[in-house]
Amino acid sequence: MTSKEEVARLSWDSSFFGKECGSVELTTEDSLTDELLKSFSQYDFVKLVNENNLSSINTWIGEQTTAYLTDMNVIFSYDLARQPQQVRKQSFSAVCQPLDADNVQELTAVKEMAKSSFTHTRFFNDKKFSREQVEKMYENWVGNAIVDSSKELSVLKEAGVVVGFIVLKKEEAAKQLTIELIAVKKGSRGRGYGSQLMDFSKETAEKNELKRIIVGTQIDNLQGMNLYIKNGFFVNKKRSIYHLWHA
Structure with missing residues (x-):
């Protein structure tokens, strides 16, 4: 049987980390072939995504590989047709x-915030990535968002001071807006800034005639999950993500 899924080379990751990096999304048991x-051995690092968190796939990963769990990812969605923006x-x-x-x-303020805000992610959970590498990665993520025409990096300012930011990716074909990064400065949390950034994402989606907004977070990021639920987002699905190293 031929696998429906194949490992896709992650070009940016391979260049940035200096290792051959790949990723594969596992959706059904049919994909679990010899x-x-x-094919995993062709890479130094492979990200295995159990797209629907199927127990059979989790078991296969545990029995057939040395990969380990680095993220229980929760995907939230907001349907603009069913959930119109509320004032x-x-x-x-x-x-x-x-x-x-x-x-x-x-x-500089945004890059510094990015370096310290996403400590629940799989990159921080995997100690084979150094703290310096991960911080630099998020710093580069912010920089790339500025020059990518499909993305929009916006800042939230109070009295001229940056207190938060959000990176949005417009996917016109899917009529979807993805929140890639969202953060509020330490010391400025609990003041409603996160909700204001969420409102901004809804306004952006409406302005671009997009049908829904997607955002993912980690199951142990309770603050992030509460923010999305409070702002009318619903759980769309759960994914388990594993890291497999050969180097």
Whole structure:
């Protein structure tokens, strides 16, 4: 039987980490073949995504590989047709607007926030990635979002100071908006800034005539999960993500 899934080479990751990196999404038991298993050896690192968190696939990974769990990922969605934007009673003095890439101070603030905000992710959970590598990766993620025409990096400012940011990716074909990164500065949390950034994502989706918004987080990121639920997002699915190393 031929595997329906194949390992896809991760070009950016391979270049950044200096190792051959691949990724495969496992959706059905039919994909669990010897052919697929052998293909893992072509890479130094493979990300295995159990797309629907099937117990049979988790068992296969545990029995057939040395991969280990690094992330229980929860995907939330917001359907704009069913859940129209609601006007909040609370008014905010902070303003959300696209980042001015020429503003070195703002860009530096966002990069510093990115380096320290995503400590629940699989990259931080896997100690084979150094802290310096992961921080640099998120810093580069922010920089790449500025030059990618499909993405929008916006900052939330209070009295001229950056207190949060959000990276949105527009997928016109799927009529979907993905929240890639969202963060609020330490010391500024608990003031409603996260909800204001979520409102901004809804406004962006409506403006671009997109049908839904998608965002993922880790199951142990309770603060993030509470933020999405509070803002009308529903759990779409759960995924388990494993890392397999050969180097």
